[in-house]
Amino acid sequence: MSKTSLMTLDSKAVKNNIDFLQNMIGPEVKLSSVVKANAYGHGIEHLVPVLEQAGVDHFSVFSYDEAQRVRKSTTNNPTIVIMGWISNEDLPEAIKCGFEFFVFSLERLYQAQHNATQLNRVAKIHLEVETGMNRSGLNRRELKTAIALIKSAPKQFELTGFCTHLSGAESISNHHRIQKQLKKYHKMQALLQSAGLRPQYCHVANSAATCVFPKERFDLVRIGIMQYGFWSSAETFIHFRQSQKVQDDPLQRILSWESRVMAVKEVKTGEFIGYGIYYLAQSDIKTALVPIGYATGYSRSLSNKGRVLINGHRCSVIGLVNMNMIIVDVTNVPTVEVNDEVVIIGKQGDLEIKVSAFSNISDELNYEVLAHLPGDIERQVI
Known part of the structure; x- marks a missing residue:
């Protein structure tokens, strides 16, 4: 481990998750692997080849630069779809590369036509329509x-x-609104069909919708969080268990994250620890310094709340999370030495720190916790 921490990606867990998802959606529905936000913090360059080996041949990203990273990380010339940002300067190159891309405004459509004409190429587009989210997409008149x-x-x-x-x-609280969206989508789909246009893929479903609205999988589903081993929400998992009459979670976490003990210190009763007066030692304690902090994806909101695993013990983060370091109470750990393993996410013996432990404490979603993991953390695939 040359850097201050190491993330490990489990290729067997990736294969398990992709196999489960493929079996769930069936052979007639295309699985598009969503690897935006640096593959949800897992690392595009590390994870995309593993996904490709697991049978994925269709990827969705948010931006042109992510599409380029995916392209360079693959060997089998998969389909790459850009769902969001492409600058006008990059659009010609996106067309030349054969990237597919969402068209959510007439301005982009006009620009795509102009560039395709100049290049004598075909622009491969996905028309995105506005059905009630009021974020992006063409309304009926624009369609x-x-x-x-x-x-x-x-x-x-x-x-x-x-x-x-x-x-x-x-969330079930959104289902009435979603039903209205689906009705609007079908009406706009009928408008498209009446004009004689037949897209290769009709698609509306992300991970949650794939589970909760199986009839709305259509030709393609955009799977993000589930391929990484997480359910979109507790509600989604409960719905799956009830509908499939199973108890066990079929998904496996891909990512684990570890660091090392940097220093060990004895602190006397009545001494403050770290910045300010956020933690006062109520007795003589022993602390371990770990070289991770909010600059490396460990949120400051975990100050005095976070937990890590050291030598088979669950240990508390005490004091403020620093930019590059955290302080951990290891008083009850019999022997702690410099360079001992510190598990931030993952298993150590019979104990486990889950991403949900971060989100429950910090009020961040699983998505946030993962997406905030910096790209320069050292990563390895096993």
């Missing part, structure tokens, strides 16, 4: 304009997708 433009320029466009995004399928 009619888009349809007319696409039909007038068949050599410039390949309609590979017709999609929308649902507003929170992981």
